[in-house]
Amino acid sequence: MVRETKIPGATIERIALYLRSLEELLDKGVPLISSDKLASLCGVNSAQVRKDLSYFGEFGVRGLGYEIHDLLKAIRGILALDRPWRLGIVGVGNMGTALIRHEKFFKRGYRFVAAFDSDPEKIGKKLVHNLIIQPMSEIKKVAGALKIEIGVITTPSSQAQAVADMLVDAGIRSILNFSPIQVRPPKGKGCLVENVDFTVKLDNLAYHLSKIH
Amino acid sequence: MVRETKIPGATIERIALYLRSLEELLDKGVPLISSDKLASLCGVNSAQVRKDLSYFGEFGVRGLGYEIHDLLKAIRGILALDRPWRLGIVGVGNMGTALIRHEKFFKRGYRFVAAFDSDPEKIGKKLVHNLIIQPMSEIKKVAGALKIEIGVITTPSSQAQAVADMLVDAGIRSILNFSPIQVRPPKGKGCLVENVDFTVKLDNLAYHLSKIH
DNA sequence: GCCTGTGAATCCATTCACAGCT
DNA sequence: AGCTGTGAATGGATTCACAGGC
Numbered sequence: 196m197v198r199e200t201k202i203p204g205a206t207i208e209r210i211a212l213y214l215r216s217l218e219e220l221l222d223k224g225v226p227l228i229s230s231d232k233l234a235s236l237c238g239v240n241s242a243q244v245r246k247d248l249s250y251f252g253e254f255g256v257r258g259l260g261y262e263i264h265d266l267l268k269a270i271r272g273i274l275a276l277d278r279p280w281r282l283g284i285v286g287v288g289n290m291g292t293a294l295i296r297h298e299k300f301f302k303r304g305y306r307f308v309a310a311f312d313s314d315p316e317k318i319g320k321k322l323v324h325n326l327i328i329q330p331m332s333e334i335k336k337v338a339g340a341l342k343i344e345i346g347v348i349t350t351p352s353s354q355a356q357a358v359a360d361m362l363v364d365a366g367i368r369s370i371l372n373f374s375p376i377q378v379r380p381p382k383g384k385g386c387l388v389e390n391v392d393f394t395v396k397l398d399n400l401a402y403h404l405s406k407i408h
Numbered sequence: 409m410v411r412e413t414k415i416p417g418a419t420i421e422r423i424a425l426y427l428r429s430l431e432e433l434l435d436k437g438v439p440l441i442s443s444d445k446l447a448s449l450c451g452v453n454s455a456q457v458r459k460d461l462s463y464f465g466e467f468g469v470r471g472l473g474y475e476i477h478d479l480l481k482a483i484r485g486i487l488a489l490d491r492p493w494r495l496g497i498v499g500v501g502n503m504g505t506a507l508i509r510h511e512k513f514f515k516r517g518y519r520f521v522a523a524f525d526s527d528p529e530k531i532g533k534k535l536v537h538n539l540i541i542q543p544m545s546e547i548k549k550v551a552g553a554l555k556i557e558i559g560v561i562t563t564p565s566s567q568a569q570a571v572a573d574m575l576v577d578a579g580i581r582s583i584l585n586f587s588p589i590q591v592r593p594p595k596g597k598g599c600l601v602e603n604v605d606f607t608v609k610l611d612n613l614a615y616h617l618s619k620i621h
Numbered sequence: 622g623c624c625t626g627t628g629a630a631t632c633c634a635t636t637c638a639c640a641g642c643t
Numbered sequence: 644a645g646c647t648g649t650g651a652a653t654g655g656a657t658t659c660a661c662a663g664g665c
Contacts, residue, residue, distance in 0.1 A: 203634060204612075211611035215589060229646065238592060242636055242649095249648055257642040257647045274611050275618030289509060293502030299565070299588050299607060345613055352512070368620070369613045371606070375512050376428060377450060387616050389609040393584065394512060396602040398424035398487050399417075400558055400582045403600050405488030407581070416656060442624060455627095455658055462626055470625045471665035 206247045207274075212237050213244065214270050221263050229260035276304050283309040283343035283367070285358050286350030287317055287328055290373055294347065295322055308341045313354070331361070338365035345369045352376040359388070419460045420487075425450050426457065427483050434476050442473035489517050496522040496556035496580070498571050499563030500530055500541055503586055507562065508535055521554045526567070544574070551578035558582045565589040572601070 216236045220228060230248075234241040248254055248266075251273050255261045271277045284291050287310050294300070295307050310322055311331045320328045329337060337343070346362035348355050348370060355374035362370055363386050370388045372378040380386035429449045433441060443461075447454035461467055461479075464486050468474045484490045497504050500523050507513070508520050523535055524544045533541045542550060550556070559575035561568050561583060568587035575583055576599050583601045585591040593599035 201633095205634070207612055207615050208608055211608045212590060212605075214611070215607075219589075231646080237590060240636060241646095242638090243634090245646090245648060246635080253648070255647050258645050259643075260646065273615070275614045276611065280610075280614055280617075289502050289506030293506055296502060297588075300610075303607065303611075305610060344617060345610070369617050371609060371613060373606070375510075376432075377425060379451060385620070387613055389613055391604065391606045391609055392425075393586070393604045394428075394516065395421055395424040396584055396604055397493075397513075397518060397558070398427070398489065398516075399420055400584060400600055400602055401488045401493055402420050402486070404493075404557060404582050407598075414655095418656070444624080453658060454624095455660090456656090458624095458626060459657080466626070468625050469665070470663070471623050473624065 202250050206250060209237070209239060209243070209247050210270055210273060213247075214267070214274065214276075217263055217267050217270070221267060226263060227260050228263055230255070233261070279304045279306050280345055281306055281308045281341065281343050282345045282347055283307070283311065283334070283338060283341070283362075284347040284349060285311045285331065285334070285362070286348060286354070286374075287312045287320075287322065288349065291347075291349035292322070294349065294373075295326065305345075307347075309337050309343060311337075313350075331358070334361050335365040338362070338367055343367055345371060348372045348374055348378065350374060415463050419463060422450070422452060422456070422460050423483055423486060426460075427480070427487065427489075430476055430480050430483070434480060439476060440473050441476055441479075443468070446474070492517045492519050493558060494519055494521045494554065494556050495558045495560055496520070496524065496547070496551060496554070496575075497560040497562060498524045498544065498547070498575070499561060499567070499587075500525045500533075500535065501562065504560075504562035505535070507560065507586075508539065518558075520560075522550050522556060524550075526563075544571070547574050548578040551575070551580055556580055558584060561585045561587055561591065563587060 213233060216233060230244040231241040234244045254266050254269050282305055284307055307326055310326055310328050311334055312328050313331050317328045318330050346367045348358050350358055352374040355372060355376055355378050359370055359378045360381060363381050363384055368386050372388060372390045375392050375394045377390055378388055380388045426446060429446060443457040444454040447457045467479050467482050495518055497520055520539055523539055523541050524547055525541050526544050530541045531543050559580040561571050563571055565587040568585060568589055568591050572583055572591045573594060576594050576597055581599050583599060585601060585603045588605050588607045590603055591601055593601045
C-alpha cells in the first residue's frame, strides 16, 4: 500500500514511460498485459516493471498480468495527472509555439494559461483561444491571479536565468527549462527545476558515434 | 591517459554539461577554475567533476585548478566536437524549425545538411541558406549522397517509428527523437537512439509538486 | 594552504530467482 | 502452467577522505 519509503527518481521517469505505452495499448483495445510484454515495449527488464509498480501497490493479478484500464488509472493517480496543471510559458518563439500547439500536453492535463515574451511586436497576439502574449513585466501579477503552477522557459539562453528568477519571485515552485543552459533555482526557496537540454543528448550521440568508428 | 575502461554513461552527460559552463566562463575571460567552483556551477559534487575528468586523463594542476582554455579543448576532443557533424531532420513543423534556427547547434559543429517533410505544401521551401525541404521519399538517396550521420525526428508521434525505420534503412546509425513516443531502433543494426521526451519531464514535475502539496 | 587524482566506502538501482497466488 | 511481488544478490555510480604535488 503506497509506501512512501524513498521511491527512486528513475522509477518515476519509467512510470511516465509505461503510461505512454499503456495509453497506446488501450487505444488498440488490448485489455490486459504482462510485465514481460510491457517491459519489452518500453525497452526495460520485466522485473523492473514489477518492482517499479510495487512501490505504489499491487496492481496485477498473478497468473494473468495487469488490467490496462485499471493500471492506467492507478498511474495517473501516482503521477497526479488526474487533475489539470496550470502552466505559464515564457518565450514565444518557434520552440514555445511548438509546445503550445503540442496536442499531447492537453490530453495529459497540462494547460497553458499564460504566455509571456519580451518582444514588443508579439505582445497582444493571440496564440490559441484565450491565450494572448503578455509582456514579461506582467509575470508576477498574472502568475498569482491565474495560479500558475509550472513555469516553462523557452527564451534564448541569455535570458533564461533571469526569467527563472522572475518565476520564482512570482511564487512558482516548478520550472521546465528548454534553454541550453543549466538553470539553477535560487537556493533555499525549494524550487524544482527540470532542464531539457537536448544539445547534451546530441553530444552523447557524437561521442558514441565517434567510438564506433 | 585516455583509459578506455568502462566510462559511465552519466559521466559523458556531465562532461557535456561542464563544456557549457566552461564556454561561458571563457567568454567572460576567466582563465582558471577549480573543480569546486565548476561543480557548484553545474550543480554536482566536486569529487564527481574530478573523477569524471580523470577517466580521460589528468587535466588539472594541483593547488591551482584547471586552465579553462586547455580543458575546453580536451573536452571537445573527448566528445568528438572538434569536427563537424552532419544532421538530417525529418519533420519541419514548429519544433523542427526551432532546432534548425538554434544558433548554439552551429557553434558546436552540428550542421543541418538536409530537411524532409511529408507535407507537399512544404516541399521546395527554403529554410536557411542551402537548406531546402525535400520529400521523405528522398531520404535514402539524400542520406547517402550528403553523408548524413545523425537523423533528427521532429514529426508527429504517429510517424516517428516509421521515420526511424527509414533512417536506419538509409544507413543512418544515430537518431535523436523528439516525438513523445519511445522510438525503438530496429534490433541488430546497432543504431543509437536518444529520446528527448519532455512530456516525461513534465510528469516528473507534476509528481514532485503533488508531493510537496 | 590550496587543489587535484584516486582507492575505498557508501549509496542507489537493477536484476535474479523463487515463493505464492489464480 | 502462468505471472506477480519481493527479498537477496549483484552491479554501478557517487561521495569520502586522504596522499601527493604546487
